[in-house]
Amino acid sequence: MKSFLSYFLFLLPYFIFSQNFQSDQRVWNENTQRAFRDLGRLKLAKPIDNQVEGSIYFESKFKEGNIVHLDKEIDIKTKLRYNAFNDEIELIDNSNGSESIKVAIKDFDIISYFDDKEFIFMSYIDSNKENTEGYLNPIYKGPRVNIYKKERKKFLKGKESVNSLDIAHPPKYTDEIEYYISLNESKPSFVKLSKKSILNTFNKSNLIKSFSSKNRLKFSEISSLIEIARFYELNN
Known part of the structure; x- marks a missing residue:
């Protein structure tokens, strides 16, 4: 796995609008400058399809939050939101003087906190009993049991009417909430x-x-x- 430092350098361009980064000249070192030059490697958020009914977000507004490394050595404040359809954390980027939306790099060692939730990228066993990776929200943390919530958006295709008696349905996003449980530090698995x-x-x-x-x-x-x-x- 790549070191956290390399991922952190990729993330830095997201945060230059932060007052801390604008006012503290100590962060403008060679590594930071390299991160800005590497901005083109960062993933742009996909455009929203306005022809689809509903939203890919449970909350479309960006919320103040922070991203930390598990060892707590790095803590960066920024604005974030969760794309529940693509399972991505989105951030505002002002690095080139104009505002754009970028996608945070997924890493097992990085946790995002915003909208009164904790977003952990982790491996889990889904409802089809298959191993997968994605963001989970812890809702119960005990000494032997952990319970997680997964909010997702599903895409439903539209249906055109074939005659006057048939009813057309536009394509839309629907809400889906799943729960996962871990016993004795086991991999979280789907529980209905x-x-x-x-x-x-x-x-x-x-x-x-x-x-x-x-x-x-x-x-x-x-x-x-x-x-x-x-x-x-x-x-x-």
């Missing part, structure tokens, strides 16, 4: 908010069956999964 899926995740534990029944938990609610996770940690 259903009784069968949740009990299977915890190996059909009779103790959890009794707990969920006694407390009348609704398996269709994420709050119930979090309660079960806490109970599991206290009793295992």
Whole structure:
């Protein structure tokens, strides 16, 4: 894996509009200048298709946030938003004097914080039981159980009417929310908010069956999964 420094240098051009970078001349060193020269290698965000109903964002406004390395040695403040269709973190770039939108480099050692969420790029097992990589939002962090949320946008093709009785449907983006769970530091895997899926995740534990029944938990609610996770940690 490339060193974090190389990725960090690629990211630097995104942030020159930051007051810290504009006012502190110490950051204008040779490495920073090289990063600006390498701006052309950065990936531009894809244009938005206005012919499609809906949005590729759950929140289209850029929010103040920061990007940090896992060892906390580097912390950069900037404006970010999450492209839920392309699974990308987008940033505002003013490096050439005009505003443009760029895509942050995906790296397992970089975490983004904005919109009251934590975005971690990681490997996980999806609903098709396939290994994949993408951004997950931690919503519960325990000593033995971690639960993640995945917000995504799906594209649905449109349908043209073939006669006066047929109804046309424009292409659109629809919302989809998934949850992933990690037990004992295992790779996060998809869990459906259903009784069968949740009990299977915890190996059909009779103790959890009794707990969920006694407390009348609704398996269709994420709050119930979090309660079960806490109970599991206290009793295992």
